């Protein structure tokens with residue numbers, strides 16, 4: 123079993139650490155929040171006082187922090203790359219911009235380390251259950267070395283290509299999920315206003331060509347399916363503000379790739395409107411409030 127340094131113990135990192143401990147690995151952890159560290163210690167992890175301490179004398183370092191600037195800081199600014207022993211394998215599971223992922227890959231490679239970007243889908247439920255999907259970017263050797271650790275936290279572990287292409291895959295998926303959430307809200311609201319009951323709309327569309335995973339599991343109308351946060355006043359789930367973050371990443375990536383994403387742009391504008399109205403902490407399905415403001 124391996125020695126793992128884990129940095130970023132929030133909604134996702136906390137349960138990921140618990141699953142690595144359950145899988146028999148020994149964990150050294152660090153977070154800016156003492157509460158988050160204490161929670162991991164209760165699960166059997168060893169607390170450290172800095173990024174450098176967490177990433178020294180370990181076989182693997184895993185990071186799970188909010189945004190690209192956090193990842194650049196903890197890797198590049200007298201952090202992980204300065205402290206890690208030769209042979210340490212690095213895994214960044216945060217969802218960040220492709221440019222930051224590639225910059226950190228380059229620096230890790232120059233310093234002689236194996237590294238992968240490995241953002242996840244599956245949310246807090248998947249992190250808890252150890253069923254995350256990992257979308258991995260990096261060379262094949264790094265991917266194979268990281269895989270046994272990822273298997274302690276997830277089920278689907280996919281090599282998407284070179285450094286940064288895990289992030290590219292992740293934002294394509296999340297752009298589509300954002301578009302599908304907005305599309306489901308539009309269709310359900312229009313159908314209802316035309317006089318069709320939401321139950322009938324759900325029954326027909328979820329077995330017809332307009333269906334999507336989002337439509338079927340996070341439908342924005344309450345009580346048409348058992349799994350939707352709309353049944354519980356849009357309690358997340360996946361917060362709308364995180365969806366906006368990912369949609370913005372998709373739009374930056376689209377610009378870099380010189381590719382047109384009119385639906386991605388429309389979904390980004392709609393989520394921006396939702397967040398500006400103060401609903402950022404609600405589930406993504408609350409996007410229906412932009413179409414049907416009286417939704418509760």
Ligand code: NAD
Pocket residue numbers: 129130131132133134135152153154155158173186187188189192195196215216217218242243244245246359360361364
């Ligand atoms: P979170 O805000 O709950 O946790 C992030 C943690 O990182 C916090 O505890 C914070 O204190 C810590 N942190 C930030 N900067 C740090 C630093 N410099 N040193 C040490 N610790 C630091 O976020 P989360 O929901 O766990 O998400 C983490 C990443 O996973 C994000 O990139 C997010 O987009 C992605 N993600 C989240 C979900 C989800 O459903 N929450 C799903 C898929 C992917």
